[in-house]
Amino acid sequence: MTxxxxxxxxxxxxxxxxxxxxxxxxxSKAYGxxxxxxxxxxxxxxxxxxxxxxxxxxxxxxxxSMICGLLQPDGGRIAVAGxxxxxxxxxxxxxxxxxxxxxxxxxxxxxxxxxxxWGRLAGLDRRTARARTAEMLAALTLSDRxxxxxxxxSGGMKRRxxxxxxxLHRPRLIxxxxxxxxxxxxxxLNILEFVHGLxxxxxxxxxxxxxxxxxxxxxDRIGIVDHGRMHAEGTLRELQDRLGDQGIxxxxxxxxxxxxxxxxxxxxxxxxxxxxxxxxxxAALSExxxxxxxxxxLALPVRAENVTLKRPSLNDVFLQLTGRNxxx
Amino acid sequence: MFRALLAKDxxxxxxxxxxxxxxxxxxxxxxGIIGFAFGGGAKxxxxxxxxxxxxxxxNTIVSRFLRGGLNQGNLGGERRSEVPLEPVLLERGPxxxxxxxxQLSAVVIIPAGFSSDFLDGKKVTLGLIKNPAESIKPTxxxxxxxxxxxxxxxxxxxxxxxxxxxxxxLEGDADLEQAGPLLTxxxxxxxxxxxxxxxxxxxxxKPGDAATGGGTGGRGSGFNLFGHLLLGMxxxxxxxxxxxGLGDLHREIQLRTLARYQTLHVSLTPFLAAKVVxxxxxxxxxxxxxxxxxxAAFGVRWHQPLALGVLTVAYALFVAGLxxxxxxxxxxxxxxxPIRSMVSIVLGMAGGCAFPAEMLPLFFRTHVMPLLPTHxxxxxxxxxxxxxxxxxxxxPAALQLALLGAALLALAAWLFRRQFAxxxxx
Numbered sequence: 001m002t003x004x005x006x007x008x009x010x011x012x013x014x015x016x017x018x019x020x021x022x023x024x025x026x027x028s029k030a031y032g033x034x035x036x037x038x039x040x041x042x043x044x045x046x047x048x049x050x051x052x053x054x055x056x057x058x059x060x061x062x063x064x065s066m067i068c069g070l071l072q073p074d075g076g077r078i079a080v081a082g083x084x085x086x087x088x089x090x091x092x093x094x095x096x097x098x099x100x101x102x103x104x105x106x107x108x109x110x111x112x113x114x115x116x117x118w119g120r121l122a123g124l125d126r127r128t129a130r131a132r133t134a135e136m137l138a139a140l141t142l143s144d145r146x147x148x149x150x151x152x153x154s155g156g157m158k159r160r161x162x163x164x165x166x167x168l169h170r171p172r173l174i175x176x177x178x179x180x181x182x183x184x185x186x187x188x189l190n191i192l193e194f195v196h197g198l199x200x201x202x203x204x205x206x207x208x209x210x211x212x213x214x215x216x217x218x219x220d221r222i223g224i225v226d227h228g229r230m231h232a233e234g235t236l237r238e239l240q241d242r243l244g245d246q247g248i249x250x251x252x253x254x255x256x257x258x259x260x261x262x263x264x265x266x267x268x269x270x271x272x273x274x275x276x277x278x279x280x281x282x283a284a285l286s287e288x289x290x291x292x293x294x295x296x297x298l299a300l301p302v303r304a305e306n307v308t309l310k311r312p313s314l315n316d317v318f319l320q321l322t323g324r325n326x327x328x
Numbered sequence: 329m330f331r332a333l334l335a336k337d338x339x340x341x342x343x344x345x346x347x348x349x350x351x352x353x354x355x356x357x358x359x360g361i362i363g364f365a366f367g368g369g370a371k372x373x374x375x376x377x378x379x380x381x382x383x384x385x386x387n388t389i390v391s392r393f394l395r396g397g398l399n400q401g402n403l404g405g406e407r408r409s410e411v412p413l414e415p416v417l418l419e420r421g422p423x424x425x426x427x428x429x430x431q432l433s434a435v436v437i438i439p440a441g442f443s444s445d446f447l448d449g450k451k452v453t454l455g456l457i458k459n460p461a462e463s464i465k466p467t468x469x470x471x472x473x474x475x476x477x478x479x480x481x482x483x484x485x486x487x488x489x490x491x492x493x494x495x496x497x498l499e500g501d502a503d504l505e506q507a508g509p510l511l512t513x514x515x516x517x518x519x520x521x522x523x524x525x526x527x528x529x530x531x532x533x534k535p536g537d538a539a540t541g542g543g544t545g546g547r548g549s550g551f552n553l554f555g556h557l558l559l560g561m562x563x564x565x566x567x568x569x570x571x572x573g574l575g576d577l578h579r580e581i582q583l584r585t586l587a588r589y590q591t592l593h594v595s596l597t598p599f600l601a602a603k604v605v606x607x608x609x610x611x612x613x614x615x616x617x618x619x620x621x622x623x624a625a626f627g628v629r630w631h632q633p634l635a636l637g638v639l640t641v642a643y644a645l646f647v648a649g650l651x652x653x654x655x656x657x658x659x660x661x662x663x664x665x666p667i668r669s670m671v672s673i674v675l676g677m678a679g680g681c682a683f684p685a686e687m688l689p690l691f692f693r694t695h696v697m698p699l700l701p702t703h704x705x706x707x708x709x710x711x712x713x714x715x716x717x718x719x720x721x722x723x724p725a726a727l728q729l730a731l732l733g734a735a736l737l738a739l740a741a742w743l744f745r746r747q748f749a750x751x752x753x754x
Contacts, residue, residue, distance in 0.1 A: 103583075104587065109343065118588070120329060120332040121589065165588075
């Protein structure tokens, strides 16, 4: 797929040096006693894909809903292109394209009709909307199904139309709320490629997901959220480095019933990331020679059949930050 | 943008026409059933033949004279009344049996001794047994019998001395020679009464009777029961159809398209306005189908189409406003559906759509019905069609309906905004 957004790439200078398209400061929202979002802050700059990574119920959709004006925040501030959202929501919304997590399409209408309709509502005249619809259908590789009703589409095709409807007016800031939920790997890859192309066009993208691989592959920076709170943010490398830059050790063996907490020396030098009856994952607390670590781990009172040294994944980081596995 | 929104709703209705087709066909079917029930293609509604039995238990020349008058085929026929009577002479037993079998609308009994008592100037009574399974036809016979007895009463009071003479003549095997002087005497009396009877000083004139120089300029008409009911049915169906049209807002909520719309930089008003206009157009189409089918298939004449059209458009606006408020108030479709149906039925029934308002209790008629917009519509439309009401009657009612519709739409928009601000649909 190719990008259809004609905004010139914001390649001049580093992304970090640019003023943010979206600035979120200390955002909070509660539903009765449940604090859905609590003091979340982050920024999305032009040409950047910022990922909000967290499990279901972490507060990702609530955050996006507040940014696009569907929900009123209880506290905090949202600014779009330097202007407070609360001061002029309509002006802010003009700059945004929102792709909701659930499909928001008219199933009786064709793909082209849906795209053109949402394009016109976003402010395009009929001629422009029609022309861009054709471009968008080509970019989404749906030209051959342009006139078919959306209800006859597969889940992946519907997702693509859902995505395209938010982009026809060429927004500068795109909010994507789990755009690949419930579709097959090939369709997911198509959408990821498309979103990746958006970055090249200089738009800012806020991308929420609970798929580690998507965040790792797509996002320039990632914010890890759970239970409504932002636990960490940074580039993938920065997040991985939180576990030490020499990697993590995965020990495999048979130690059913053993308590790693009681093993002498383990807690003093290592952080236990997880342990099961067959596997123990640890990271060194300080910078150590991996060979020394290996010797220490093999000297533990239980016999490890296999020890692997690997670079920490985003899941390991999530596990370390939240105490639970994102895949669970 | 408004055009895009409207075009979208029409396109969706075109792609999925079944609900609309059903709702548009339903009134046609009901109109058809009502039409056939009330006599099919009559130009103006006429009561079908009224069959009743005459039981002459007196069997004298007077009773034979009386029943002969009743038994001349179509009583009145083209002379006095358009009511087609079909009397049959029967014995009491078979007459009652046919009455039980719903073959007769009533049984009129001339009791034994009727002639003798009448000619003696005594109080006499004709018997009437009405068919309880019918309402209108037995009442017509009862009214006719009332007129007959009033005439006989007048005869008895004014010609009492002559009646005694007549009795002698009649009991003497009707000697016509004896009857001659009596007839001469009767003629003289009638001539002397002529100046008191003719021309009548008090009369009546049917409204809109052009032939007799009716003063309403041809507006309004004689009562037409089918048309009367059809107006009520139209009011009811428009409520249900409005529910279908504006209920689409529920589907927009479920489809998340309304939420998506809210992420755009445009206000909610065009979205609601387009939905209301779309539904309003469908309502007007439905009204045209219902009222037009009555006209085309069953010969109902709408005497003031402009007034009826304005009233119907205003009523459609009210229906759209009401249904939008219900969606805004109850966003959950499963809860809203039964409430919407209930509101439609209650408003329709209580507003006099399904049966004449006169059948309802006085308190209800005087204190509740005047508050109901369904009553504003049906009563005004009926007054326009069958009472010859002019713009002074229908224009305020139309304005009232339109203003209420606009107020309800404003309320709905406010309710929607409040719901969205609370995050109810996000």
